[in-house]
Amino acid sequence: MIVNWLPQVISLTVIAMLVERNARRDFGKLFVLFAASWATPLVPFTSSLNNHSPAAVCVVLATYPLLRVLNDGERRKRFFALVGFFTALTFCLELPPLC
Numbered sequence: 001m002i003v004n005w006l007p008q009v010i011s012l013t014v015i016a017m018l019v020e021r022n023a024r025r026d027f028g029k030l031f032v033l034f035a036a037s038w039a040t041p042l043v044p045f046t047s048s049l050n051n052h053s054p055a056a057v058c059v060v061l062a063t064y065p066l067l068r069v070l071n072d073g074e075r076r077k078r079f080f081a082l083v084g085f086f087t088a089l090t091f092c093l094e095l096p097p098l099c
Helices: 005-022 026-038 052-072 077-094
Strands: none
Touching (some): 005 026, 005 052, 052 077
16 A cells, blocks of 8 residues: 555646646546546556556656746756656666666
8 A cells, every 4th residue: 555555646646736737628637637547557566566656656756846847937946856856766766677
């Protein structure tokens, strides 16, 4: 529950926040949330201990501050630090399959 389910819920919450900020129509909002929750290859990974689920969550968590910088023009250092941290963590989590 802690390793796979909780991060998945957090990433879907962040995706919902992104969709609410950027989507124009209700159908688009529902479609993106449905696709993020059911139409990804991460759904089978939620039943096992792996490195792909936390890496996918880190991608979502890096996307939110990145879009704040690019779309909203935010120039606070914490947004840049969050993008760098979660991007580096994504690469670190996906590095073991490379070896």
